[in-house]
Amino acid sequence: MNPLRRFFSWVAVSLTAAAFVSPASAQLSKDAVKLYAELCASCHGANQEGGTGTSLVDGIWNRGKGDDAHIARMITEGLPELGMPAFGATLDAGRVRALTVFLREKEIRAKEKGTSYAKPKRDEVVKSELQAFRVETVVEGLDVPWSITFLSKGGGALITERKGDLRVVREGKLLPEPVRDTPKVFAQGQGGLLAVAVHPDYASNGWVYLAFSDPGADGTAMTAVVRGRIRDGAWVDEQEIYRAPRALYRKGGNHFGTHLVFDRGYLYFSIGERGAQDNAQDLTRPNGKIHRVHDDGRVPADNPFLKTPGALPTIWSFGHRNPQGVALRAAAGGGDPELWATEHGPRGGDELNLIRSGANFGWPLVTFGMNYNGTPVSADSSRPGLEAPVLHWTPSIAVSAITFYEGTRYPEWRGNLFVGSLAQQELRRLVLKGDDVVSQEVLFRGIGRIRDVTVGPDGLLYLCMEGPGRVVRLVPVE
Numbered sequence: 001m002n003p004l005r006r007f008f009s010w011v012a013v014s015l016t017a018a019a020f021v022s023p024a025s026a027q028l029s030k031d032a033v034k035l036y037a038e039l040c041a042s043c044h045g046a047n048q049e050g051g052t053g054t055s056l057v058d059g060i061w062n063r064g065k066g067d068d069a070h071i072a073r074m075i076t077e078g079l080p081e082l083g084m085p086a087f088g089a090t091l092d093a094g095r096v097r098a099l100t101v102f103l104r105e106k107e108i109r110a111k112e113k114g115t116s117y118a119k120p121k122r123d124e125v126v127k128s129e130l131q132a133f134r135v136e137t138v139v140e141g142l143d144v145p146w147s148i149t150f151l152s153k154g155g156g157a158l159i160t161e162r163k164g165d166l167r168v169v170r171e172g173k174l175l176p177e178p179v180r181d182t183p184k185v186f187a188q189g190q191g192g193l194l195a196v197a198v199h200p201d202y203a204s205n206g207w208v209y210l211a212f213s214d215p216g217a218d219g220t221a222m223t224a225v226v227r228g229r230i231r232d233g234a235w236v237d238e239q240e241i242y243r244a245p246r247a248l249y250r251k252g253g254n255h256f257g258t259h260l261v262f263d264r265g266y267l268y269f270s271i272g273e274r275g276a277q278d279n280a281q282d283l284t285r286p287n288g289k290i291h292r293v294h295d296d297g298r299v300p301a302d303n304p305f306l307k308t309p310g311a312l313p314t315i316w317s318f319g320h321r322n323p324q325g326v327a328l329r330a331a332a333g334g335g336d337p338e339l340w341a342t343e344h345g346p347r348g349g350d351e352l353n354l355i356r357s358g359a360n361f362g363w364p365l366v367t368f369g370m371n372y373n374g375t376p377v378s379a380d381s382s383r384p385g386l387e388a389p390v391l392h393w394t395p396s397i398a399v400s401a402i403t404f405y406e407g408t409r410y411p412e413w414r415g416n417l418f419v420g421s422l423a424q425q426e427l428r429r430l431v432l433k434g435d436d437v438v439s440q441e442v443l444f445r446g447i448g449r450i451r452d453v454t455v456g457p458d459g460l461l462y463l464c465m466e467g468p469g470r471v472v473r474l475v476p477v478e
């Protein structure tokens, strides 16, 4: 070979070698859907149904436990002796994570195809595992009802509509006019008038609390909480309970939280990260946090970050994406009740968390989900020092409100946690043993997005639902 030719063939070989060993991740898509199509579909089928490789959606895992760690290991190490290549050199940890979330999503969706859930028509009896019930409509004609609170045993209630109206139910009838002079709200996207709750001593003090998207300057907003009274159909005596510094308000209509929870003189509420992921880790920002104040808005002397320079004093826990359901669980044996919260994950990774003072719940450093476009948020689903969720849902169900049932009307359901969902339109019943969820039942699905789940003075479960906007209750049937 003449020297010139030798030189060119050397270049060609080097180029091929370079292309081969260079971290191919740089050129590869970050989108798990595309990655699957490019790297896996040829053997596992376009719809994961199997081919040369086995089906990845039949719930049968031949080579391991089928948990996230197994799937991730298969992708990185492959099964060379069986003809599955190792992708560890090609795919970085984030892409492996996103592919894992993608396969999990597909597996569960495939499993659900073969399962049917109750989709009760009006007043149809649902025979669930432990309790038969009817879904009875009690209030109709609402526009995206967000939450409900009860005023008395006699059928009095207040309901928020996201667009900004506070509606009154008197003796079981919805009054045509909303309460006048309630706070102006930022009613865009997920923002608006959100939670309503009455003070535990409402009968003597008349305080009604509202949490809402508070409009700031230049189209910004942030979740705020006020209390006031209702007199002659109007909102009066308003007091500010929580407002973030206006400079920290943000644009955009996403992730406001929230529900309101009273516990022995304290008030808890959440604020979603408002679409600014990194703010969830920043203690100088109100978003991406669960907050705790006294019921008159004062900052409790034992809040966890009072001594942290720059931290906002009302922060109770942080690293949250969009915690919407917040509820107390009565302690067994008379101890302190526990605060639990659900939060919307991105694509996958909805969470149920047991909230502890000062704890970091990890968003966006760790998550069981990925971005909506299939790219990874993080390569990690857990890290030391970050609170792991009690439970996570992948694919997402879009978890909204929660309540622990401690009443007597459905005796078999005592101590269970009831979870509403938006996208999946489900009401789930979770059975806990200690702080672990040991089973879940979908009580029904597909009759409307569920915004609130709570217990009425009659001991029945009440739900605020969309499609059409209404309040229903679950009436036990013998």
Ligand code: HEC
Binding pocket: 036, 039, 040, 041, 042, 043, 044, 052, 053, 054, 056, 060, 061, 062, 063, 064, 070, 071, 074, 075, 079, 082, 083, 084, 085, 087, 099
């Ligand atoms: C060249 C063919 C081929 C390609 C490409 C391939 N696989 Fe595989 N895969 C296999 C074979 C064969 C097995 C072993 C099946 C068995 O259990 O007998 C396997 C097994 C697996 C398993 C373990 C299944 C179990 O039952 O435990 C997973 C998970 C998996 N592959 C995921 C992927 C993903 C994700 C990709 C793309 C990044 C991929 N595979 C690309 C052929 C392939």
